[in-house]
Amino acid sequence: MRRSGIYSVIVYVGIVAYAIALSYYTILKYYTFHTHAADLGIFAQALASTLYYHRLFYESVDVAIIPKPGPIGYSFLDVHFSPTLFLLLPIYAVYPSPTTLLIAQSVIVALGALPIYWLGRWLGRENLGALFALAYLMNPLVQGANSFDFHMETLFMPLALYATYALLTRKWSIYYPLLLLTLGTIEFAPIPMALLGIYYIAKNLRRRVVVHGVATAVISMVVLVLALWLKSVLNPAGPTTASPLSGLPMEYASSFDLGVLVSIFRNPWLIINLYTVHGTRKFLYFLELYSPTAFTAFLDPLVLPSLAWPLASFLTNNVIYYSPYFQYSSFSIPFIMMASLMALSKLPSDLMRRFTVLIVISTVIVLLGVSPLIHFQYAITSTDREIWNAISQIPSNATVLVQNNLYPPFSNNINAYTQWYPWLRPEYIIAQPSSPWFTWWGTPYNEYVNLALSNGYGVYMVIGNSLLVLKANYTGPPVVCKPLTIKIGPNELTIINGEVQGDTIVHTPNEPPGQWFTTTQALPPGLYSIEVTYGWSGPQYLRAINTTLALIRVGTTTINLSTDNNNATTIIKLNYYTNITITAYANYIVNTTVYVNSITIKGPLCG
Numbered sequence: 001m002r003r004s005g006i007y008s009v010i011v012y013v014g015i016v017a018y019a020i021a022l023s024y025y026t027i028l029k030y031y032t033f034h035t036h037a038a039d040l041g042i043f044a045q046a047l048a049s050t051l052y053y054h055r056l057f058y059e060s061v062d063v064a065i066i067p068k069p070g071p072i073g074y075s076f077l078d079v080h081f082s083p084t085l086f087l088l089l090p091i092y093a094v095y096p097s098p099t100t101l102l103i104a105q106s107v108i109v110a111l112g113a114l115p116i117y118w119l120g121r122w123l124g125r126e127n128l129g130a131l132f133a134l135a136y137l138m139n140p141l142v143q144g145a146n147s148f149d150f151h152m153e154t155l156f157m158p159l160a161l162y163a164t165y166a167l168l169t170r171k172w173s174i175y176y177p178l179l180l181l182t183l184g185t186i187e188f189a190p191i192p193m194a195l196l197g198i199y200y201i202a203k204n205l206r207r208r209v210v211v212h213g214v215a216t217a218v219i220s221m222v223v224l225v226l227a228l229w230l231k232s233v234l235n236p237a238g239p240t241t242a243s244p245l246s247g248l249p250m251e252y253a254s255s256f257d258l259g260v261l262v263s264i265f266r267n268p269w270l271i272i273n274l275y276t277v278h279g280t281r282k283f284l285y286f287l288e289l290y291s292p293t294a295f296t297a298f299l300d301p302l303v304l305p306s307l308a309w310p311l312a313s314f315l316t317n318n319v320i321y322y323s324p325y326f327q328y329s330s331f332s333i334p335f336i337m338m339a340s341l342m343a344l345s346k347l348p349s350d351l352m353r354r355f356t357v358l359i360v361i362s363t364v365i366v367l368l369g370v371s372p373l374i375h376f377q378y379a380i381t382s383t384d385r386e387i388w389n390a391i392s393q394i395p396s397n398a399t400v401l402v403q404n405n406l407y408p409p410f411s412n413n414i415n416a417y418t419q420w421y422p423w424l425r426p427e428y429i430i431a432q433p434s435s436p437w438f439t440w441w442g443t444p445y446n447e448y449v450n451l452a453l454s455n456g457y458g459v460y461m462v463i464g465n466s467l468l469v470l471k472a473n474y475t476g477p478p479v480v481c482k483p484l485t486i487k488i489g490p491n492e493l494t495i496i497n498g499e500v501q502g503d504t505i506v507h508t509p510n511e512p513p514g515q516w517f518t519t520t521q522a523l524p525p526g527l528y529s530i531e532v533t534y535g536w537s538g539p540q541y542l543r544a545i546n547t548t549l550a551l552i553r554v555g556t557t558t559i560n561l562s563t564d565n566n567n568a569t570t571i572i573k574l575n576y577y578t579n580i581t582i583t584a585y586a587n588y589i590v591n592t593t594v595y596v597n598s599i600t601i602k603g604p605l606c607g
Contacts, residue, residue: 526604538592
């Protein structure tokens with residue numbers, strides 16, 4: 001096989017391996033409930049509502065930031081300019097599931113390696129093209145964007161790679177369609193693409209092809225103006241754009257408003273002040289962006305478009321904008337890869353080989369340190385299967401209020417919501433108390449659950465702390481019920497007076513009486529048994545007179561730990577999702593030591 005054929009095989013194998021690995025990884029996240037309403041659920045619902053409900057890209061998640069619907073009603077287009085999204089409709093129609101989007105995204109991102117390889121071959125450095133194609137696939141920020149739900153920003157990355165390749169190789173018949181597709185991904189896309197045009201103008205200032213650089217910059221700015229105008233029409237009462245500067249203090253305007261530029265013009269020191277907010281995070285993100293290619297991107301002016309996102313996002317205090325695990329790196333990666341390839345292709349062979357080794361080492365180091373595939377592992381558990389079996393019993397067209405991480409399986413339902421709007425009375429409320437999203441301030445499901453329980457909802461399904469489903473006007477026993485068992489050990493307790501011996505909590509005669517230890521546990525509504533196993537050592541006559549050694553108080557319920565037994569049990573009823581506090585009080589008894597071996601909570605009790 002010719003060397004060229006070997007390089008092709010390596011690149012194609014890398015693309016297939018990446019597509020399979022990231023498809024599997026993201027689908028695994030979906031089946032373990034680690035995907036989200038924002039944004040996988042948003043796109044799935046937007047596509048499903050268009051295909052099956054004749055409502056153009058309707059999605060309920062962003063209703064909160066659309067104060068008044070425009071001429072097409074509530075729509076994803078009210079929030080983002082994304083006409084390229086139309087191309088996903090036939091793909092989603094083939095198999096309407098969020099997993100379709102995850103697979104499609106992984107395949108499209110993987111195919112972004114091809115224009116990198118092709119550019120290297122066009123430059124006469126096919127070996128470099130293959131190297132950078134693999135470096136792209138191994139880039140942890142590419143994996144980070146790909147592995148976080150589904151986003152149009154992530155699709156910008158491969159489309160920008162194809163567009164840049166077509167521009168550099170002067171394939172005009174495909175360049176302009178690719179440019180429009182890239183510009184149509186998201187409203188920020190025109191900024192780096194305009195800078196790409198400026199780069200091409202500077203590179204070809206005295207050549208006839210400079211007109212294509214001018215056209216690129218002009219078309220990008222026209223699309224930007226069109227995007228902002230269209231969003232103001234579709235969402236007249238809301239913000240003109242979902243700004244990457246939305247994290248700024250209220251006195252500063254959004255990134256697409258002249259207000260921030262005016263503020264900076266009046267006070268140039270403001271840039272330094274804003275850039276130093278979360279300065280360490282921003283510096284690390286800069287390293288994560290550029291170090292995989294050993295900063296060689298800065299050896300070629302094509303690096304210019306890659307700076308658009310860092311320069312804008314570093315003005316914010318919103319840390320997700322400069323995190324390797326979100327979609328925003330997609331605005332920089334295409335130009336970093338292409339610029340580095342262009343830079344190395346111009347170097348003498350000996351120096352090029354040295355930089356090649358450095359890039360391989362840098363890529364591997366950053367991959368090991370940052371890659372989500374290494375640092376965030378997922379596995380389907382028996383509890384996950386129980387949750388899937390339970391939620392499959394909920395009618396597919398029911399009006400449901402669903403917690404963020406449980407939302408994607410319901411996203412084909414046009415009546416699925418994640419925020420409880422004042423006008424909404426859902427038939428089902430679906431939550432996962434064990435998830436951090438249960439108490440997230442934006443959608444506080446701990447508050448939603450208790451509000452519902454006080455307004456005629458009953459517990460319809462409960463799987464420990466892993467699933468809680470409420471149903472309107474339901475008064476029967478749960479149709480799905482699996483109690484949880486919580487064994488409280490010393491690590492879960494706050495010791496006030498006493499000591500720990502192994503797994504046993506001990507109160508000796510040397511400690512004062514009164515509060516011994518305390519703990520707090522969050523529990524869903526239902527009946528619970530609380531069992532305490534204990535022991536004691538001291539005068540044996542205490543057994544005959546049944547002396548109380550200590551008291552365990554659970555809310556208003558008291559458990560006596562007496563000398564005539566070694567375990568004590570009580571039943572408590574919780575009407576709401578709540579925190580229960582368990583506090584032990586030790587009595588003073590001469591020459592007597594009390595040992596609490598275990599505290600076990602079981603519930604909600606079924607039947």
